Amino acid sequence: MRDFAEIWSYLAETPLIWLSATLIAYLAGDYLAQRAGRAPLVNPVLVAVVLLAALLWVTDTSYATYFEGAQFVHFLLGPAxxxxxxxxxxxxxxxxxxxxxxxxxxxxxxxxxxxxxxxxxxxxxxxxxxxxxxxxxxxxxxxxxxxxxxxxxxxxxxxxxxxxxxxxxxxxxxxxxxxxxxxxxxxxxxxxxxxxxxxxxxxxxxxxxxxxxxxxxxxxxxxxxxxxxxxxxxxxxx
Amino acid sequence: MIHALALILLCQLAGEALSRLFALPAPGPVLGMGLLFLLMLTVPRLGDFMRPTGEGILRHLSLLFVPAGVGVVGHLRQLGENGLALGVALVASTVLAIAAGVLTFVFVARLTGATGGDDA
Structure with a gap:
């Protein structure tokens, strides 16, 4: 088995990981919002942003790297x-x-x-x-x-x-x-x-x-x- | 579904082109929305055709704001220095804008007899 750090450094440079992280963070936010009976304060966007910001901080990832992956979601703002x-x-x-x-x-x-x-x-x-x-x-x-x-x-x-x-x-x-x-x-x-x-x-x-x-x-x-x-x-x- | 998606993208593209061409204040996607709406109004069959895809995209509209929101990580210092002023301005102006909008709407609706909301 290869070193985890090696695999991480490869994955962290591809759009895939941050695109996945964005969707999962949102699903987590949406799940929590549902569990909270759609209480206004448990906003899915708020939860997802906090989770992702913490993840970027912990993994020492720049916003530019994150956006490489997240841009595919961001792009859909126009069509939406x-x-x-x-x-x-x-x-x-x-x-x-x-x-x-x-x-x-x-x-x-x-x-x-x-x-x-x-x-x-x-x-x-x-x-x-x-x-x-x-x-x-x-x-x-x-x-x-x-x-x-x-x-x-x-x-x-x-x-x-x-x-x-x-x-x-x-x-x-x-x-x-x-x-x-x-x-x-x-x-x-x-x-x-x-x-x-x-x-x-x-x-x-x-x-x-x-x-x-x-x-x-x-x-x-x-x-x-x-x-x-x-x-x-x-x-x-x- | 691909047909509907293609039409949405074409409307956005046309909107972007119009916005740039005539230096309009409205951005491309908003003009695209107007364009698609006019098309659906002219050809009602198109409306039924667009409905599943349009509603599908909008069901998770919140998701699309997440990437821009994460941009907060690049501005923590600036937000920290001006946090109080920005925070007060954002919260107060949003509450005031909602109040002004909703009260004006209800008042003018009553004045003009334009009632007819679900529960009005």
Whole structure:
């Protein structure tokens, strides 16, 4: 039998091991979330990220090496965004009747996300570069990276803030809506899609299919609006 | 299934091309979503055909965010130095944005009579 270290050093350089690790970490997160009765705090993404970050740290693996394997999963973000057309199509009769609430909630939610994040960040002394990094944090990852880059922020840090925002939204949405006594699934879904993009949308799909469809619409519309809004809002605080 | 997947990728590709070509603020995949939606709206048969694949991809949407999330390992120092400000900004702005969005939606829905959510 060959030395374990030798086999490891070979495997660690191939995409296979980190692709497998990503799927297994997610399955573990999903299993725990199921066991916890889909409790908001046991978010599958959160669990998977913590497990993988610990694994990278223990095995002294760089993020670049990890991403060689994980990029195959990451790539699917684009096709998945396109696939959101399916729930939109299925719910089109309901969506059509709610055009005005959708437009109004988009402006309110998207504007509030960008302006309040920048106002708080500015008040707490974040540098202009970090403000630019923070501004697009409510939009879906591929869009946020582009906006951050255009504004002079750090795209990779933006990616992390985007994921964190998604997890925060997914964790708070259900308790918050129940506390506020809001039972309209369209409103619940749409608001979390605008504020917490795909991770919020994934959470909405777990809770209610109609909420999921509206979350997908919120995420898509917010991506377009933030691209226009973020440069203007950043100008107010720099 | 491969047909449906090919159509999804083609829509994304067309979206990317449109986005670059006309320097649109919307990114390729979002335009691709709009494109696929218009196709399904025009040809309803296409919608039934796309449904299993589309729903299959979306069933584990959360998984797709894991690789980007692990990127946190490269920013621990920066997050540590500005952790409080970033943390407060993220949590507060997300809660405020959800509240603003949901209250506006419910208010305007009532104002315009656009009710009709499952449980509205």
């Amino acid at each position: 965004t396109v696939a959101l057309a399916v729930p939109l199509w299925l719910n089109w009769p309901t969506v059509r009747r709610a055009v005005l609430p959708i437009v109004a909630a988009l402006l309110a939610g998207s504007g509030m996300a960008v302006l309040s994040a920048l106002a708080i960040g500015h008040a707490m002394g974040l540098s202009p570069e970090l403000l630019a990094t923070l501004a697009p944090k409510g939009t879906t990852a591929p869009v946020a990276l582009g906006i951050s880059q255009n504004l002079g922020g750090s795209p990779t840090l933006t990616a992390v803030l985007v994921i964190l925002t998604g997890m925060i939204g997914a964790v708070v949405i259900t308790p918050m809506m129940n506390m506020m006594g809001i039972r309209d699934w369209r409103a619940r879904g749409f608001a979390v899609g605008v504020a917490a993009h795909g991770i919020g949308t994934a959470r909405a799909f777990q809770v209610n299919p109609q909420a999921g469809a509206f979350a997908g619409i919120g995420m898509g519309l917010n991506a377009m609006l933030t691209a226009l809004l973020a440069p203007w809002a950043l100008g107010l605080f720099q």
